Amino acid sequence: MSSLLCSSIGKKLLMGLSGLFLMMFLLIHLTVNSLLLIPDGGDTFNAAAHFMATNPFIAVVEPLLAIGFIVHIVWGILLTLQNRKARGSARYASGNKTKGVTWASQNMLILGITLFAFLVLHVAHFWVKMKLTGDPLLNDVTVNIAGVPTEVENAYALINATFAELWVVIVYVVAGIGLALHLSHGFWSSFQTIGFSNDIWRKRLTILGNVYAWFVGIGFSLIALLQYLFFQG
Amino acid sequence: MVKIDAKIPEGPLAQKWTKYKADQKLVNPSNKRKLDIIVVGTGLAGASAAASFGEMGFNVKIFTIQDSPRRAHSIAAQGGINAAKNYPNDGDSIGRLFSDTVKGGDYRAREANVYRLAEVSNEIIDQCVAQGVPFAREYGGLLDNRSFGGAQVSRTFYARGQTGQQLLLGAYQALMRQVEKKTVKLYTRNELVEIVLVDGKARGIISRNLVTGEIERHSAHAVVLATGGYGNAFFLSTNAMGSNGSAAWRAYKKGAAFANPCFAQIHPTCIPVHGEFQSKLTLMSESLRNDGRIWVPAKIEDAEAIKNGKLKPTDIAEEDRDYFLERRYPAFGNLVPRDVASRAAKERCDAGFGVGSTGLAVYLDFKDSIERLGKDAIEARYGNLFQMYEKIVDDNPYETPMMIYPAIHYTMGGVWVDYELQTTIPGLFCAGEANFSDHGANRLGASALMQGLADGYFVLPYTVQNYLSDFINTPRMSGNEKEFVEAENEVKERFQKILDIKGNRSVDSIHKELGLAMWDFVGMARNADGLKKAVDKIKSIKKEFWSNVRIPGSKEGMNIELEKANRLVDFIEIGELMAIDALHREESCGGHFREEHQTEEGEAMRHDEKFAYVACWIDKGGDKDPELIKEELEFKDVKLIQRNYK
Amino acid sequence: MEKNINLTLKVWRQNSPKDKGGFETYQVKDISTGSSFLELLDVLNEQLINEGKEPVAFDHDCREGICGMCSLYINGHPHGPDSEITTCQLHMRKFNDGDTIWIEPWRSAGFPVIKDLIVDRDAFDKIIAAGGYVSVNTGGVPDGNAIPIPKDNADESMDAASCIGCGACVAACKNGSAMLFVSAKASQLALLPQGKVEAARRAKNMVARMDDLGFGNCTNTGACEVECPKGISIAHIARLNREYLSAKLQD
Structure with missing residues (x-):
């Protein structure tokens, strides 16, 4: 088993599995975010955020999520460095004109680095304020959860205020597109890496992967954009 | 004095091999480790032999001029491999495969060898299946067979159009398994340049490392040559660019007899020559003749118009087409054997009816088959061949007929070997296309793969062991013995001499000149006058080489021109011996057609009373004429008849 | 014209x-x-x-x-x-x-x-030597028809076996990965009952040798498949991943 993780396929297995895990997280994240679009002043979203923050299951998953990110990033860099070495220092003077290869598949590291930069900003915007430093906007509000009035953190206010800034929205839209590109290769690729693919399933997984990637990518972008356009004031 | 003794075991034909195996001497496992075998060449015969020797426990060194054993030209064989399995239940048997092969070879092969070949053919299929060769299968999961020229049964096993590739990869993988186990040491990009004899026995080789240019000495207790044929003496052939006759020729120069050099096979369905830069000819599988009809225009003015580009083949009306094979051979039609089909095409082109810009091509037309079976059926059968044709010629064979012309394909002649595949030099064995033994004057389709693997897997492991059993107390040589030192010095002198010529012509330009002379005078149809001219012409080419070749670079490091020049020296001499042999054989048989010896209808005429022998040529050194020794062929189990395909 | x-x-x-x-x-x-x-x-x-x-x-x-x-x-x-x-x-x-x-x-x-345009491809031979074969000696094997093989498997095995070992896959790969070459051989043999017997050992040994020789990691770009002169599918890479992972998980 230990030698498994040292082998090329084993390292890629870690990339694939962590990728699949992160993709599941993204789907849940997007579902919760979609509540931001309910025009009730953020009550539903705040209730959902409260549920997520107090759920013991999430408390277990959160460190796992962090590990998922770290593994995916560290191994991604490690593998790319190895691949550069394997490629050798010489480059083709006539370039690479192979047709039918997606741009995303050739640039996963660049997309990954972009997403990482965004992630830092994203964590600073929300997670740091909600979990560590606090923010006046987060002051408790009362919402009805299953008919019971409950005091919850006003996460909606923080988000709404953040998305009032045009530059933030632009960054989020760009990151959403980057995410879609990253996932458009990553989705299918994860299945290929764990061995779940053949000539038939490859076509299905590629289509499914593209639908998923753009749904998630555009979904996040759109929420930020709509918040800026229709949910201010 | 060289003695020609085939050493055929006593007893009835069907018992000879069994008897040999029962009587042969063995080497015990602890002694095998002390015995070294050098194998030269990694094609079907070489790779399979080396792998088998390694498995048995001998210490093996194997050499290839390519970067990997898998490049050997066996890989290019398309059609299939014969075996007498009789899976289709169509009446096949070892006896029938034996008699078909002897007949196909026009009765110029040794009965005992051919029978053994037929006998082990079935084991080859089993062996290859066990190795994971993905042979074609039927829906029931069992092996599929197809039919091939010269047989009335379906006995050809195949793996798409890449049978040679799959069989070679099987042997190559078995070989690499032994390399991993360190029983075999692999030398790539390393070429035999001399054979070393000690006390008259083969005890090693001198080789040239093609990357560094260094000359190396390698000693052993026995040497096996499996280096393929010499068809590239014609420059243009279906052989690979690197295929050469030099190892076999080194054996000849060291005293081994060279048998039937004039027996070369010309394959009828090759893509025609397109211009002076042409470097090699591409074969289109013989299987195409199952559904294609061969024709030329019946009117000479139509042929002229096609040559000038004024008419297209599709413009020629049905009644103005001459389906010359169907006309001449109504019984076999387009499926006559290779030699017959080739000569008929040449006859039409020589008479001015040829097509294509050069007039040296005939049509192979699938129109009728497409109408009869539908385009899909034809595509399923020949799709990959049609695609290859279109890539090369840029014509769509579904719409326009293919153009084909004969080309040199295989050499039945080669180093003479006895029943044990041993040459006249003790300890020097020769296998596969490099030897002369099994195909007589003409080889049947799908028999080359069978012979290569039979020799390597199932014959040499017995016969070489039998030979080595006498050497268990013979110590290894260090390579510093005087015979090795002298051989190395001779080799170095030879290379220096070539480098010192510093003339004006490239190796290829001289090779092309040799090829033209060979094709014109020693090609498909030969006559005494032409062959005499060929001998003179080749002598002058030899002089031109030794006075005017130019080799850039030095003997250090990789020097491809030097490699080619060294091989061309031998091709020139082989060409000369081919002409001499063709001149002496005053009959027509198989691939050897003497215009003086034909029937009134222009068919080949054999003279069994005078020429039912193997012509064994012995080098007498220097410029002296070679000596001819005959191995008389006895036919006890097949009756000699004139072939008739009408 | x-x-x-x-x-x-x-x-x-x-x-x-x-x-x-x-x-x-x-x-x-x-x-x-x-x-x-x-x-x-x-x-x-x-x-x-x-x-x-x-x-x-x-x-x-x-x-x-x-x-x-x-x-x-x-x-x-x-x-x-x-x-x-x-x-x-x-x-x-x-x-x-x-x-x-x-x-x-x-x-x-x-x-x-x-020299010039010639490269050293010995690494491919070394990978085959590590396990790209069925471990049978000459002789003593069962009849060729003893084990029926479904035609589809034989055909897919042949698709993989058509690899010519030219190295275009490595040359095209931005990672210098040899996975298409390795997977073609592993997949060919794993699809046949004769090769299935030692499929796990083969996958482990061939991948280990490939890694030792310094080839890169496959990132599934598919460039190898596009440039492969024999059109070998990267579905074989998925099969190798499967074979390798299941073999390793059983260790």
Whole structure:
């Protein structure tokens, strides 16, 4: 088993599995975010955020999520460095004109680095304020959860205020597109890496992967954009 | 004095091999480790032999001029491999495969060898299946067979159009398994340049490392040559660019007899020559003749118009087409054997009816088959061949007929070997296309793969062991013995001499000149006058080489021109011996057609009373004429008849 | 119709593995569009020899697309700008009069240059030696029809087996990965009952050897499959991943 993780396929297995895990997280994240679009002043979203923050299951998953990110990033860099070495220092003077290869598949590291930069900003915007430093906007509000009035953190206010800034929205839209590109290769690729693919399933997984990637990518972008356009004031 | 003794075991034909195996001497496992075998060449015969020797426990060194054993030209064989399995239940048997092969070879092969070949053919299929060769299968999961020229049964096993590739990869993988186990040491990009004899026995080789240019000495207790044929003496052939006759020729120069050099096979369905830069000819599988009809225009003015580009083949009306094979051979039609089909095409082109810009091509037309079976059926059968044709010629064979012309394909002649595949030099064995033994004057389709693997897997492991059993107390040589030192010095002198010529012509330009002379005078149809001219012409080419070749670079490091020049020296001499042999054989048989010896209808005429022998040529050194020794062929189990395909 | 064209060639020249190497520019005239790419190089070499220069060294042998000896990275593609063929089957009608053609060796740390356009592909042999076979000795095997094999499996096995070991997959891969080559052999044998017996051991040994030799990690770009002259599918890579992971998980 230990030698498994040292082998090329084993390292890629870690990339694939962590990728699949992160993709599941993204789907849940997007579902919760979609509540931001309910025009009730953020009550539903705040209730959902409260549920997520107090759920013991999430408390277990959160460190796992962090590990998922770290593994995916560290191994991604490690593998790319190895691949550069394997490629050798010489480059083709006539370039690479192979047709039918997606741009995303050739640039996963660049997309990954972009997403990482965004992630830092994203964590600073929300997670740091909600979990560590606090923010006046987060002051408790009362919402009805299953008919019971409950005091919850006003996460909606923080988000709404953040998305009032045009530059933030632009960054989020760009990151959403980057995410879609990253996932458009990553989705299918994860299945290929764990061995779940053949000539038939490859076509299905590629289509499914593209639908998923753009749904998630555009979904996040759109929420930020709509918040800026229709949910201010 | 060289003695020609085939050493055929006593007893009835069907018992000879069994008897040999029962009587042969063995080497015990602890002694095998002390015995070294050098194998030269990694094609079907070489790779399979080396792998088998390694498995048995001998210490093996194997050499290839390519970067990997898998490049050997066996890989290019398309059609299939014969075996007498009789899976289709169509009446096949070892006896029938034996008699078909002897007949196909026009009765110029040794009965005992051919029978053994037929006998082990079935084991080859089993062996290859066990190795994971993905042979074609039927829906029931069992092996599929197809039919091939010269047989009335379906006995050809195949793996798409890449049978040679799959069989070679099987042997190559078995070989690499032994390399991993360190029983075999692999030398790539390393070429035999001399054979070393000690006390008259083969005890090693001198080789040239093609990357560094260094000359190396390698000693052993026995040497096996499996280096393929010499068809590239014609420059243009279906052989690979690197295929050469030099190892076999080194054996000849060291005293081994060279048998039937004039027996070369010309394959009828090759893509025609397109211009002076042409470097090699591409074969289109013989299987195409199952559904294609061969024709030329019946009117000479139509042929002229096609040559000038004024008419297209599709413009020629049905009644103005001459389906010359169907006309001449109504019984076999387009499926006559290779030699017959080739000569008929040449006859039409020589008479001015040829097509294509050069007039040296005939049509192979699938129109009728497409109408009869539908385009899909034809595509399923020949799709990959049609695609290859279109890539090369840029014509769509579904719409326009293919153009084909004969080309040199295989050499039945080669180093003479006895029943044990041993040459006249003790300890020097020769296998596969490099030897002369099994195909007589003409080889049947799908028999080359069978012979290569039979020799390597199932014959040499017995016969070489039998030979080595006498050497268990013979110590290894260090390579510093005087015979090795002298051989190395001779080799170095030879290379220096070539480098010192510093003339004006490239190796290829001289090779092309040799090829033209060979094709014109020693090609498909030969006559005494032409062959005499060929001998003179080749002598002058030899002089031109030794006075005017130019080799850039030095003997250090990789020097491809030097490699080619060294091989061309031998091709020139082989060409000369081919002409001499063709001149002496005053009959027509198989691939050897003497215009003086034909029937009134222009068919080949054999003279069994005078020429039912193997012509064994012995080098007498220097410029002296070679000596001819005959191995008389006895036919006890097949009756000699004139072939008739009408 | 065939015509003659003039071309400018930019050819990588490197005298020895340690030499730095660089591009040389050559002009060639009156090349028939009916000739093959390697015949173009033959013409160039004849020209160079006549000028007293050293000809360009390049690997080639069968010139009919099956031996896997020819290589060359031509104008941004391994085996040049045509699909599912090797360099020896590439014809000059794919180029236009006045074109500039870049001719480079395979580039990968696993394939060091020996001279000019010739690279060392010994690594492939070493990978096969690690396990790319069925461990049977000569003789003593069952009848060829003893085990029926479903036609679909035999056909798919043959698809994988058509690999010619040319190295275009490695040359095309931005990661210098040999996964297509390795998976083609592992997949061919794993699909057959004869090879299935030692499939786990084979997958482990071949992958370990591939890693040891310094080839890169597959990132599933699929470039290898596009440039493979035999059109071998990366579905075989998925099968190798499956074989390898299940083998390792059982350790």
